[in-house]
Amino acid sequence: MQISDHQIELKLFAVNTEPTPYHFENGFICLFISGKTGLEMPMGSRNIPLPPNSVYLFYDQNRTFNLNFISKTIADLCVIKLSIDTLHNIIATGTDELNFSQTAIFEKEQYHHFEPASENIQQYFQALIKNPSNLLLNAAKKYEILNDYFNSKSIQTYKCPFLNQKDNVNKVKDAKDHLISNLQESLTIKELSKLVGLNEHNLKTGFKEIYGKPVHSYLKDYKISKAKDLIETKEYQINEIADQLGYTNVSHFIDGFKKKYGITPKKFEMSLS
Secondary structure, X not given: OOOOHHHEEEEEEEEOOOOEEEEXXXXXXXXXXXXXXXEEEEEOOEEEEEXXXXXXXXXXXXXXXXXXXXXXXXXXXXXXXXXXHHHHHHHHOOOOOOOOOOOHHHHOOEEEEEEEOOHHHHHHHHHHHHOOOOHHHHHHHHXXXXXXXXXXOXXXXXXXXXXXXXXXXXXXXXXXXXXXXXXXXXXXXXXXXXXXXXXXXXXXXXXXXXXXXXXXXXXXXXXXXXXXXXXXXXXXXXXXXXXXXXXXXXXXXXXXXXXXXXXXXXXXXXXXX
């Protein structure tokens, strides 16, 4: 499969004290790359920092909205945009240009990641800033940036930009552990908040940032995935699995399983024999 140049967009911005808008479209991956001067992204009552020489990857498969960037002094910003399908197709064809292994992006409704820009990306960025009207150079550098970002390593650590304290991140992770430790319980956000000692707002915000989904959407998805594993063991009846996972109504379990896997639990069970 061939990827045409227009399927991967590169834009350069000079950001200052007035908000610089960027229209994010659902289903696209964006790399926001800062230069030698840091930027900020207003998010409600907060400003999320994009430090100097850093890369912010953002993906949302459902929402389309406007982002804004500001800086106390003039700051350069590079944005590279490609659809999730474009990236997925690149991977599926096994091309040497992009050997991307971060399947987490494809499994989540939303994905964030901050990290320092590599030395190579910093060099490519500066070349773009010095020659913004050179279309051939722009085309070459965007592919070099993508190759360096996606092919040179796999991102294994997550730094949540919305939770500044390591302690808070640990509390969110504790909340997840509580949530899945006894699947027959139906803990509320309020109960989880008290268990881990984190206010409800930070728990909900942090949970979605770290795990890509709201608390109870994550739990629902986890239960259905767990159900599939249990069915594959062939040790339990469908109603027993539903009971183990805390479903008081088996039909709700069946509907959830079919929505995720496109087949009822019983038909999936029969397909294993």
